[in-house]
Structure formats: structure tokens, C-alpha cells
Amino acid sequence: MNCYPSLTADTPEQSAEYFRLASKMLVSNNLTLNAINFCLFYAYVTGRDPQLTKRLGQILESDSSLTEDMATSLLEQYICQGNQAKLEDLSQDFLQIVVRMMNSLVRLAEKTSKSSQRMEVCADQLSNIEQLDAALPIIETVISETRQLSNQTLNLQADLNSAQSEIVSLKDQVTQAQQEASIDMLTGLLNRRGMSQILESFFTNVEESHPQLCLLMADIDHFKAINDRYGHLTGDKVLSRIARILVQQIKGSDSAIRYGGEEFIVLLPETKLSNALIVAENIRNGIGKLVLKQSNTREIMSKITISLGVACYKRDESIESLIDRADKAMYRAKGRGRNKTVLAE
Incomplete structure (x- = not known):
């Protein structure tokens, strides 16, 4: 990246x-x-x-x-x-x-x-x-x-x-x-500053080239409960493992970002909506297959899931609007039972 x-x-x-x-x-x-x-x-x-x-x-x-x-x-x-x-x-x-x-x-x-x-x-x-x-x-x-x-x-x-x-x-x-x-020290992903640089570059050239861009907003389900039950060190381990899965599912000019706390963003330039949905589902399924154990007790942790919202850039849309639409779609995924991918309006 x-x-x-x-x-x-x-x-x-x-x-x-x-x-x-x-x-x-x-x-x-x-x-x-x-x-x-x-x-x-x-x-x-x-x-x-x-x-x-x-x-x-x-x-x-x-x-x-x-x-x-x-x-x-x-x-x-x-x-x-x-x-x-x-x-x-x-x-x-x-x-x-x-x-x-x-x-x-x-x-x-x-x-x-x-x-x-x-x-x-x-x-x-x-x-x-x-x-x-x-x-x-x-x-x-x-x-x-x-x-x-x-x-x-x-x-x-x-x-x-x-x-x-x-x-x-x-x-x-x-x-x-x-x-x-520009990098989040815990996960090795880009942080908000790094993401801003990429998006600013995208929006600087958008009027001339009209490129495609899809944005995935992801949030770990019940992350607070994970921290409360297993401790913050284990919570950090979960964040790192999820970051690794994000990196495995992207390629080329794609970027994975730790947006804050347990929230992540994936930027998919030159990607159609159908392909963005495939990436989102691959991420969701990959995280669902994670098997994590506590370091001290070797206890197998409860299943880790993630909810995602997918938004694709609309012409003349602002950065804030694109992120907001993906964020609202992600919360609709949580409202529908979590561990789902929802397309933004």
C-alpha cells in the first residue's frame, strides 16, 4: 500500500x-x-x-x-x-x-x-x-x-x-x-491521514478522468463485549488478525484503513459494484472463519463477525458523502442482525 x-x-x-x-x-x-x-x-x-x-x-x-x-x-x-x-x-x-x-x-x-x-x-x-x-x-x-x-x-x-x-x-x-x-501502528494499515491523502488525490483528478471508486465500511460486531470478556490485549490481537485478512483480500492500488477503534475502511479504485460486493463478502467470510485462542488459557474465543456497508462513488459527490453512505449501510447491516453486507442507497 x-x-x-x-x-x-x-x-x-x-x-x-x-x-x-x-x-x-x-x-x-x-x-x-x-x-x-x-x-x-x-x-x-x-x-x-x-x-x-x-x-x-x-x-x-x-x-x-x-x-x-x-x-x-x-x-x-x-x-x-x-x-x-x-x-x-x-x-x-x-x-x-x-x-x-x-x-x-x-x-x-x-x-x-x-x-x-x-x-x-x-x-x-x-x-x-x-x-x-x-x-x-x-x-x-x-x-x-x-x-x-x-x-x-x-x-x-x-x-x-x-x-x-x-x-x-x-x-x-x-x-x-x-x-x-500515515500508518496505524497496531495493525500496519493506513490511518485516517493516509486515507485522506489517497482520497484527496482521487478527488483532485476526478473531474478529468471520471474514475470509479468503491468504499467498504466495516465494523467488528460486539467488539466491546470481546474486550470486556477477554481483555484489551486480546482485543488488539483481534484487530491485527482482521487487518491481515483485509490485506489478503485486496490487490494493486486497493487500500485498507483502520478508520478508528474497531472500524475499518477498504478503498477499491477502478472497481465495479459487483466486484466490490465480492470483496466485501470474501472479507466477511474470511473473518467468520477465524479461530482465535486466548494466550493464557488457550480458551477458544467466540466467533468473530463483521458488518459491512458498500458505497460506490457518484459523480459530483463529496468525500464526506461517500463515507457517510457507506457508514449508514453498515449500520443497516447491524440492524438486520449483524454479520451481513449491505449496499448503500
């Missing part, structure tokens, strides 16, 4: 080019070179998040200026997904790298300027000398300056290579933070 567009590791050459483009955009838009802005524009120039690219592009093309608050909000929404502590840590790490690279460039520029001045002096001196012996000390000065510039260039290249490696490592940490922010 792909819960977020991954920031794949780039080669040092690619990282250097992204660094150059991000820095250039900051300058051309009269923006401060700080951690937030650099992280945001670095992600922007990679082009890996279409939603970020679209949103930031709209802001840059408009008459309004990008403020610090706007940049922070965009970075948190699209890159760190609300993980504020991780956002601040990674921002500071990026800033340290940028500052170090910029300082190296400034030092080289200063030394290059001074060397250029000394070279000009040497050139003037050589133009007035007629004897080779008199020219030798000046030539030695030129050679010395050339060597120093060469050494400075090599040192800068080493600094840049080191910084590029650190950027790749930091991007891996960003990817991990994104995944942690």
Missing part, C-alpha cells in the same frame, strides 16, 4: 542539481534562505508530490507572496504530515547542511577574488619584463596561486559530496516520518 509518494534516494549529482534549483528559486522569489523555505523548495523541484507542486505553483503564480506561516503549513501538510517534532528536527538538519555548503562557496569566492587580483598584478609585471630570469619569480607566484585554487576547489567538492550524502540520508528520514504519520 502506497500511503505517500516516496522520496527515493538520488545520486549525488541529482541532489546537487536539486540543491541548485531550490536555491535559485529562493533567490528569484526574494525569499529568505532558511530551513523551512529550503526544505519546501527542495521537495518542490523534485516534483515527486503532484499536490505540493500544484499548490505551491499556484501561490508562486499569484500576486500574493509566500509567507513564513504559509511555507511552514505547506511543509507540515505535504512533507512531514503533522509530525511537528520531526519537522523541526529535520528542518534544523537541512539548515545546517545548507549553511555549511553556502559558507564553503563564500570562502571559495573570496579566495578566488583575491587570487584573481594577484594574477592581474602578475600579468602586469610580466608584460613589462624582457628577461626570463626576472620572470621566473612571477611565474612561481602564478603556479602557487593556481595550486591553492585547485586545493580549495577539491576541498569544496569534498564538502559538497559530504553534504549530498547527508541530504540523501535526511530524505530517507523524511520518508520514514511520512510513513509513521
